[in-house]
Amino acid sequence: MSAHEPLPLSAEEPPVDENKLIAERREKLKKIRENGNAFPNDFRRDASAGVLQAEYSDKPSEYFDEHPLRVVVAGRVMAKRLMGKASFLSILDGTGRIQLYVARDAIGEAVYDDFKTWDLGDIVGGEGRLFKTQKGELSVKIDGLRLLT
CATH class of the missing domain: 2.40.50.140 (Nucleic acid-binding proteins)
Structure with a gap:
């Protein structure tokens, strides 16, 4: 196994392709931004x-x-x-x-x-x-x- 191959998390799970994961997350962020404020800061919790x-x-x-x-x-x-x-x-x-x-x-x-x-x-x-x-x-x-x- 080379240093660039992702390691599987377990025997049942396939290896994680970081490039694919980053691309998916960027696409999700793009959709969130299109729908409005991607990082709202007006939320206030009242309980922990x-x-x-x-x-x-x-x-x-x-x-x-x-x-x-x-x-x-x-x-x-x-x-x-x-x-x-x-x-x-x-x-x-x-x-x-x-x-x-x-x-x-x-x-x-x-x-x-x-x-x-x-x-x-x-x-x-x-x-x-x-x-x-x-x-x-x-x-x-x-x-x-x-x-x-």
């Missing part, structure tokens, strides 16, 4: 993942029905699970992780289609209501979502 986890992770699901809590969070996308009309993101901010539940019907088809093209490592901001999933994970049911960087 660590504080939300510390204060609410032990609350039962019913608590969030009785005490609705809207939050605005932001962080780096660490995991993304696309599942048709709804998806989950795990974001990491400076204090911890929190899961975002993103439904196409809640954010609109155009935003959802853009969201599906975002990459791991992107910085996103979302706002919505705090809740617990059926598996008991503290999450934010998103009704507003933006790509920040």
Whole structure:
């Protein structure tokens, strides 16, 4: 293997072609710029993942029905699970992780289609209501979502 050949990440994953990856990301940035401000700086979060986890992770699901809590969070996308009309993101901010539940019907088809093209490592901001999933994970049911960087 030469010094210029990319190394495979694992036995199942093909090698990464850096030139192709850079070209794809430049094309995505071009599309984002065509749609408006590529790097908005007017987004303000009002909650951090660590504080939300510390204060609410032990609350039962019913608590969030009785005490609705809207939050605005932001962080780096660490995991993304696309599942048709709804998806989950795990974001990491400076204090911890929190899961975002993103439904196409809640954010609109155009935003959802853009969201599906975002990459791991992107910085996103979302706002919505705090809740617990059926598996008991503290999450934010998103009704507003933006790509920040």
